[in-house]
Amino acid sequence: MNRAFQLSVSTRDRILDAAEGLFADQGFHLTTLRQITQAAEANLAAVNYYFGSKQELIRAIFRRRLDALNAARLERLDAIEEDDSRADLEAVLDAFVEPALEFTRGGDAEGQRFMQLLLRAFADRDTALHEAMRQEYAHVMRRFADAVSAALPGADRTRLRHQLDFIVGALTLTMAESALKDTRIIAAELVQFAAAGLRGSLDHRIPESARRTLEATS
Structure with a gap:
């Protein structure tokens, strides 16, 4: 340097x-x-x-990138909700998905490096780091959970929180696929997939025994 x-x-x-x-x-x-x-x-x-400490240094690295990413997500969600307090489900999901994909595309070295770091965090199964980041950005997930819930009247909030975790996992793996370059197409496909799953879950109740386990771990 x-x-x-x-x-x-x-x-x-x-x-x-x-x-x-x-x-x-x-x-x-x-x-x-x-x-x-x-x-x-x-x-x-x-x-x-x-x-x-080293652990706090790791958290600071994640905060530096995730603060900007989540600010972009919330800005898009705010704009959507200004036009319609009960926003379209696909629009809400797109506000969550596309900023993340934009961040890791277009040859941006910082975005690619952070994507590698994100995958490292998942691979290392650092539970302390995962929990710290979960708490740090809980307000972001609550905002999106509220928006998704408003778009899907009757959705079970406990179940919805787990479903949003599934979407985060799918998004992370999609971000890792460096061969994919067109963020608009990728985002649209992932949003369509997630929206179909969320809507489909309204018509399929989970077994009562599984529900009790789900509620106990929430």
Whole structure:
């Protein structure tokens, strides 16, 4: 990296950039703070000052990207609901899906790197990280759950939360498919698939024994 550019970027951002790249390439467990500080041309004291720990550094990386992504999602949802408080189901799902696909397409290096990082997080099964991110963005999921529920009168809210998790999983795998480039077509297909599943579930009740298990784990 050009030294003049290094000096123009804050120490905090250099650490975040270096850590994001190393975590994406090597994983969270194999990457050391020493490697990160060397790549960022910083020292361990700076990591401790800005983040406190390796785990908090990982969370800061996710927040930096997911804050922007979820702001874009909510902005689209706000625009939809301004026109119609009970928005069309496909429009609501599109507001959730398309910004994520846009973020990882078009040859954007940052988007591709973060997508790698996201897949690492799923593969490593870091439950503490998953739970931290779930709590961090619970308000976003509630907004979309409310909008989907308004578009589907009679939907079971407990069941709906699990169904939205299914959609998040499908979206994550779609984001990982680097051969797919046309975000509009991909988003439209995923939205159509998700909307069909959500509507279809209204006509198919789950067995009572399964319902009790579902409610107990919610």
